[in-house]
Amino acid sequence: MANKMSNNTKKSQYDLVIVGGGMVGASLACALGAQPLRIAMVEAVPYQAESQPSYDDRAIALSFGTHTIFNGIGVWPHLAEHATAIKHIHVSEQGAFGATRLHHSDEGVPALGYVVTARHIGQALISRLQTLKNVEVISPAQLSDLHHNEEFVSITVRKDNQSLVLESQLLIAADGGQSTTRQLLGISATKTDYRQSAIIANVSTQQPHGNVAFERFTPDGPLAVLPMSAAGDNHRCAVVWTQRGDKVEAIAALDEPDFLQQLQRSFGNRLGRFLKAGKRSVYPLYLMHVQEQVRPRVALIGNAAHTLHPIAGQGFNLGLRDVAALAEIIVNAQQAQADIGDLGVLQQYAQWRKTDHKQIIGFTDSLVRLFSNRFAPLHSARTAGLLALDTLPPVKHVLAKHTMGLAGKLPRLARGLSL
Numbered sequence: 001m002a003n004k005m006s007n008n009t010k011k012s013q014y015d016l017v018i019v020g021g022g023m024v025g026a027s028l029a030c031a032l033g034a035q036p037l038r039i040a041m042v043e044a045v046p047y048q049a050e051s052q053p054s055y056d057d058r059a060i061a062l063s064f065g066t067h068t069i070f071n072g073i074g075v076w077p078h079l080a081e082h083a084t085a086i087k088h089i090h091v092s093e094q095g096a097f098g099a100t101r102l103h104h105s106d107e108g109v110p111a112l113g114y115v116v117t118a119r120h121i122g123q124a125l126i127s128r129l130q131t132l133k134n135v136e137v138i139s140p141a142q143l144s145d146l147h148h149n150e151e152f153v154s155i156t157v158r159k160d161n162q163s164l165v166l167e168s169q170l171l172i173a174a175d176g177g178q179s180t181t182r183q184l185l186g187i188s189a190t191k192t193d194y195r196q197s198a199i200i201a202n203v204s205t206q207q208p209h210g211n212v213a214f215e216r217f218t219p220d221g222p223l224a225v226l227p228m229s230a231a232g233d234n235h236r237c238a239v240v241w242t243q244r245g246d247k248v249e250a251i252a253a254l255d256e257p258d259f260l261q262q263l264q265r266s267f268g269n270r271l272g273r274f275l276k277a278g279k280r281s282v283y284p285l286y287l288m289h290v291q292e293q294v295r296p297r298v299a300l301i302g303n304a305a306h307t308l309h310p311i312a313g314q315g316f317n318l319g320l321r322d323v324a325a326l327a328e329i330i331v332n333a334q335q336a337q338a339d340i341g342d343l344g345v346l347q348q349y350a351q352w353r354k355t356d357h358k359q360i361i362g363f364t365d366s367l368v369r370l371f372s373n374r375f376a377p378l379h380s381a382r383t384a385g386l387l388a389l390d391t392l393p394p395v396k397h398v399l400a401k402h403t404m405g406l407a408g409k410l411p412r413l414a415r416g417l418s419l
């Protein structure tokens, strides 16, 4: 597979190279790792490093559809013991009566979703990758250059002060919101700065969480309180607390009693008193998306193609549906002995993913804008909306289907079928 070009440059050939081994890139490697394809995955930051940007201590809400895809690609067995089921979702607004509730029993599923930490997702993906001989993980290594012609795409990566040249039929950009691949290709992105940041912390609560995920809209931004009892303690929750950018650092730096008091004021007493808060981390929030998802021999997936506000916990779930659709199209092309990097093949992927991207980006962006608006008539309309939604089962069912990642034309993996 490898040959030497000069003392300092080694050249290798693959069918597929994935740049970025974060949650989305590594999931694609797991999805395709059992296929007769030679795959390389290039990741800049070692998996075990504290600074690994994808696999930190954030709580991630996985939709039921994501659970099904993870099962199909052999990742769920490595993750299940760390997951807490979301059986109910409760949506409310601070200072208003209205609330909407979704229940797993109404949707006929064992759980509407699951909560895990990003770190545990990373460990599960790596455990699965270690069983897949067709995937070569090249890390820590960083993409530095990219060229493509009609037959192949060639990238240069820096690893241990050496340059490696990797040639492949198809290159996948899964290198996150600041994607170097995207920049080297000159693919432009539309970006909206929300001027909001999310504070993440684990808290313990006086009352058990009852497997309820709470989404509460406040004048400063949404607040999610997610059940986290993987360690057997059902008084533990993960908080994703959005704040205006100019206030966030001061709130994150409050001492524990003041932090808990402010949090209590925003959330109310549905879980009794907040008793303790763990380490806090801050994430600036923005919306970014590309118009061009594919070029000849290149496809963009996950945050490299769309970075969302975490308001409804949709970013990774959307990225994993990219993975399931792209894997299916690649396998179909390969079985038909077609060129997997052909633009016609990749356009099938871009076309398929268009509606889901448009709907989820539109949904999360509208929620942020609608609930960040303090205009009084809008406040009354929101209250009426939440109350009405709670009493309209067919509308709630549509909302639940989207939340669970089960709407639209689903890839085989999301339907519980193999590739």
Ligand SMILES: Cc1cc2nc3c(=O)[nH]c(=O)nc-3n(C[C@H](O)[C@H](O)[C@H](O)COP(=O)(O)OP(=O)(O)OC[C@H]3O[C@@H](n4cnc5c(N)ncnc54)[C@H](O)[C@@H]3O)c2cc1C
Residues within 6 Å of the ligand: 019, 020, 021, 022, 023, 024, 025, 042, 043, 044, 045, 052, 053, 054, 055, 058, 059, 060, 061, 062, 141, 142, 143, 144, 174, 175, 176, 177, 179, 180, 181, 198, 200, 240, 283, 301, 302, 303, 304, 310, 312, 313, 314, 315, 316, 317, 318, 319
């Ligand atoms: C506060 C917060 C809460 C969230 N909660 C949820 C949730 O509840 N549910 C949900 O579905 N989503 C959630 N998300 C979104 C989710 O985190 C992202 O959608 C997900 O991380 C995207 O994964 P990715 O692999 O596409 O990108 P990333 O996670 O950004 O990974 C990109 C990877 O590429 C690597 N890389 C970058 N540049 C290079 C290079 N030049 N060469 C090689 N490697 C490179 C990086 O080291 C990294 O490992 C949340 C996001 C935030 C900020």
